[in-house]
Amino acid sequence: MPDSLFSLPDPIAVPVQGQLSVYPVGRIFCVGRNYAAHAAEMGHEVDRDAPFYFTKSAPNAVLSGATVPYPPGTENFHYEMELAVAVGKPVFRAGSAEAREAVYAYGCALDMTRRDLQIRERNKQRPWDLGKDLENGVVFAPLTAVADWSPKDNTRIHLSVNGEIRQDATLEELIWKIDEIISHLSGYYHLRPGDLILTGTPAGVGPVQAGDVIEGGIDGLQPVQLTLSAAE
Ligand code: MN
Numbered sequence: 001m002p003d004s005l006f007s008l009p010d011p012i013a014v015p016v017q018g019q020l021s022v023y024p025v026g027r028i029f030c031v032g033r034n035y036a037a038h039a040a041e042m043g044h045e046v047d048r049d050a051p052f053y054f055t056k057s058a059p060n061a062v063l064s065g066a067t068v069p070y071p072p073g074t075e076n077f078h079y080e081m082e083l084a085v086a087v088g089k090p091v092f093r094a095g096s097a098e099a100r101e102a103v104y105a106y107g108c109a110l111d112m113t114r115r116d117l118q119i120r121e122r123n124k125q126r127p128w129d130l131g132k133d134l135e136n137g138v139v140f141a142p143l144t145a146v147a148d149w150s151p152k153d154n155t156r157i158h159l160s161v162n163g164e165i166r167q168d169a170t171l172e173e174l175i176w177k178i179d180e181i182i183s184h185l186s187g188y189y190h191l192r193p194g195d196l197i198l199t200g201t202p203a204g205v206g207p208v209q210a211g212d213v214i215e216g217g218i219d220g221l222q223p224v225q226l227t228l229s230a231a232e
Contacts, residue, residue: 012061014086015142016105017222023086023105023143026194028056030082030111030132031181034200035173041203051176051184054128056111056138056198064108067227068136070210074114079208080201081159081167081216081224083151084109085178086143087195091186099182102191105143106151108216108224111198112137115207138198141216141224149220151178159216161208167216169202176200 013022031053033039036046062068071077088104111132118131153172160166176184181197189195208214210230217223 009059011058012063012140014063014107014140017142017144017148019145024194025058025061025140025196026192027189028058028061028138028196028198029053029185029189030056030198031176031200034175035169035202036175037169037173037203038201038205041205046175048175051181053185054132056133060133060135061138061140062136062226064139064141064222064224064226066136066139067229069229070231071114071134071136072231073130074116076114076116076207077228078113078115078205079159079161079166079214079216080111080113080205081157082109082111082198082201083157083171083218084140084143085182085197085199087182087191087197088193090190090192091182092190094183094186094191096179096183099179099186102182102186103146103178104193105145106149106221107143108141108218108221109196109198110139110214110216110224110226111201112139112226113205115205139224139226140196142222144221155219157202157216157218159204159214161206161212161214166206167202167204169204171218173202174199
């Protein structure tokens, strides 16, 4: 092996409740418009044709509890509270049973978004990367293994800013369920351990400012928190 010209930062790894080992973050897939009320607030009708995705880069992920600067290039920086699914075994073209067995753990996550850039690029039929794949733009809370938690229809998902509730829904509202997402996505990628899937956000997204504290929760999972400091 030749020497590397320079070294890269270590990829982040997410703690797992009750375990000494951590879950290294590989790829991050995000489902778009997976709650009808959120699709409506973004000006879209929901369809059941197929789920769609965008990605976030692993080096852009941070752990819950981080304080990060308000990002450059935006005047409309939004939170999105989401259920994250951590893949635990290799899976390709999975049926629904195999898809369910591929889940290793679940966790709370924030899909932070430069909404003005996302909408601008979307309207020009350009990719969403500037709006979505930003530095510190995805936040992971500690994971909980499937043996200890599973999503129920009445499981509440919520988010507050400075203690004021902004998103409040249940997982029953998910348009594409976990096994459907894994089954579909695994038709296009060889999913493997380290892959995390953010399953979309409920209604109530909105802007945050420097100084704000964002806290999200899903019943039974570890909460996720992010604090915004002044722009650099
Ligand atoms: Mn999202």
